[in-house]
Amino acid sequence: MSTKESTLKPDEFTVANNYANFLNHITKLRNPHEVEFLQAVREVVNSLVPVLAHHPQYMKSCILERLVEPExxxxxxxxxxxxxxxxxxxxxxxxxxxxxxxxxxxxxxxxxxxxxxxxxxxxxxxxxxxxxxxxxxxxxxxxxxxxxxxxxxxxxxxxxxxxxxxxxxxxxxxxxxxxxxxxxxxxxxxxxxxxxxxxxxxxxxGVLTGKGLEYGGSLARTEATGYGLVYFVREMLQDKGIGFEDKTVIVSGSGNVSIYAMEKAAEFGAKVVACSDSNGCIYDENGIDLNTVKELKESGDERISEYITKYPNAQYLDDCSNIWSIPCDIALPCATQNEIDEATAKTLVDNGVQAVGEGANMPSTQEAINLFLDNDIHFAPAKAANAGGVAVSSLEMAQNGSKLMWTFEEVDEKLKDIMKNIYQNSMQAASDYGSPGNLVAGANIAGFIKIADAMSAQGII
CATH class of the missing domain: 3.40.50.10860 (Leucine Dehydrogenase, chain A, domain 1)
Incomplete structure (x- = not known):
């Protein structure tokens, strides 16, 4: 039990839990048909109960009520x-x-x-x-x-x-x-x-990021989300004494996030055997040829199924969800929200997956996340693991503001540091509030406390 958790009385947890349930109920009444939004709110609010119990001032000043309403x-x-x-x-x-x-x-x-x-x-x-x-x-x-x-x-x-x-x-x-x-x-x-x-x-x-290099863009921005995901997952794995070396990896999607997650995972010694698009997925037991995938996607009109014309020993499976039936050590969902449900998560667990890193926004349902955590699967949640893209976007803003341009290596090093800090801060927050090792809770708590303190300092606006 953490120091913060041990100082609390049972009734303080009860008050905070009742408050969280009430907030979820009110949010649902106000947004009855917004399924994705309600899912995101519920996941965050429920993980913040120990924080609210320890810091009742957040409840008194209605931080969460204000936070779930867009400005x-x-x-x-x-x-x-x-x-x-x-x-x-x-x-x-x-x-x-x-x-x-x-x-x-x-x-x-x-x-x-x-x-x-x-x-x-x-x-x-x-x-x-x-x-x-x-x-x-x-x-x-x-x-x-x-x-x-x-x-x-x-x-x-x-x-x-x-x-x-x-x-x-x-x-x-x-x-x-x-x-x-x-x-x-x-x-x-x-x-x-x-x-x-x-x-x-x-x-x-500075009004838009992701710009071309000729007019204010940043080197490493295209690679940032995929690289950042792998940097985060590597930190998580290293804490357990393992790494990407000799691991079998599957990556859903075939856009920038997926391509550069595959590239960095391979650089770290993994064998990436599968990726997908909205129509289906390819499986190459010898390892995906990334240059071929890049050529297909850069053409604009080609589908991932064309991969097997160059590599006939690879397999193409209709329906992109079939990618999760392929056994792997590490799964990186990088396509879209809720692509992994409870049944899919069970298949991954039964097939021996050791780690899951979310490269897309909320690609796993809450039921799937619970199953991963219950089975001691190392799980890197999206709001922490796929923050590399926006981190480098912020670095692009900094370069625009100073009218300077950093090298690829400079940006990449800053990205590595940011992802490492996100991991460490999330782990520390999870430990402080009674959920050691739980990066879902830790990321929510670490992100929330910084926002809540800033909102408190700025008054009721």
């Missing part, structure tokens, strides 16, 4: 014209969740599944993730139900320009700094930055 939600119509001359209509969103630690910071997601619930869940998670990085950034998220797949460059440009025309009044280097997410890469960032620059009549490099 601002912006939604807007995005009208644009396709190549056939037809008018298309999409919805755009920006959720500015919490600015206690700094300007809102978080990506833009362009995908058909985007709705207010998903953007709120992402913004809520982002607030804690950004806190964990130790950087002076608050939490936000945004996006649209527009899907860049199958669109021409001109159509994507017109959409991005229209999207930014609606958004630009709400963002700025010291206000809100968007970045990329699913469906938003350097191309989309470039089109949006160009439109912002035209509308503002000024070159404000």
């Amino acid at each position: 601002k939600i912006i939604s807007f119509r995005v009208s644009w014209v396709d190549d056939e001359g037809d008018v298309q209509i999409n919805r755009g969103y920006r959720v500015q969740f919490n600015s206690a630690l700094g300007p809102y910071k978080g990506g833009l997601r362009f995908h058909t599944t985007v709705n207010e619930s998903i953007i709120k869940f992402l913004g809520f998670e982002q607030t804690f993730k950004n806190s964990l990085t130790g950087q002076p950034i608050g939490g936000g998220k945004g996006g649209s139900d527009f899907d860049p797949k199958g669109k021409t460059d001109l159509e994507i440009m017109r959409f991005c320009q229209s999207f930014m025309t609606e958004l630009y009044n709400h963002i700025g280097p010291d206000t809100d700094v968007p970045a990329g997410d699913i469906g938003v890469n350097a191309r989309e960032i470039g089109y949006m930055f160009g439109q912002y620059k035209k509308l503002r009549g000024a070159f404000e490099a």
Whole structure:
């Protein structure tokens, strides 16, 4: 039992637990159809009971009630014209969740599944993730139900320009700094930055991150989330006296996060045998040829199934969820939210998985997480393990502010330090509040306390 936990009386835990249950209930009543957001809130709130019991002032000043309500939600119509001359209509969103630690910071997601619930869940998670990085950034998220797949460059440009025309009044280097997410890469960032620059009549490099190197981007930004994930998991494994060497790894997805997680895991001595896209997955028992995957994804139109035309001994499995049936030592879910449910987690456990590191945002359901923890699987939660992307985005902001550009090696070293600190702070918080070794609880607690103290210092606003 930790020092903090041992000083508490049973009734203090009861009060805090009742408060957490009440807060979950009220949040559900206010957001009855926002499944993803409610899942994210419940996971965080329930892990904070020992913190609330030890610090009742957080309950008295309604820190959590304020924290689960975004400071601002912006939604807007995005009208644009396709190549056939037809008018298309999409919805755009920006959720500015919490600015206690700094300007809102978080990506833009362009995908058909985007709705207010998903953007709120992402913004809520982002607030804690950004806190964990130790950087002076608050939490936000945004996006649209527009899907860049199958669109021409001109159509994507017109959409991005229209999207930014609606958004630009709400963002700025010291206000809100968007970045990329699913469906938003350097191309989309470039089109949006160009439109912002035209509308503002000024070159404000720090308003967007993930920019091209020619106009204020940062080296290592493309690799940051995938590399950061592996750096974090390596810290977790080293604490247990093991590493990536000679381990079999599977990685869901085949975008930037997945590709660079595979690259770094292989660099550390692992054999990556499987990856996926939205249609299916490939399994190559000899180890995935990463250059081939990069070529397929960089072409823009090729699916991962084309891998087997070059490597006929590899297998292609329809349905991307089949990747989790492949035995492995380390699983890195890097595709999308809730891709691992309880049944999938059981398959991984039965097949001997030793560690799971979340590279996507909330890729495991709460039931899956519980199963991993109950079976002593080393588990690295998303808000800690995939914070590398936003960490380097913040480093890009710092370079823009100082009008300097750091080398790849300088940025990479800073990223390693940030991920190491996130791991150590999460482990320390878990130990301090009665859950030693539980990185889920530790990441939530470490992220929350920093935000809560900043909110308390700034008054009721």
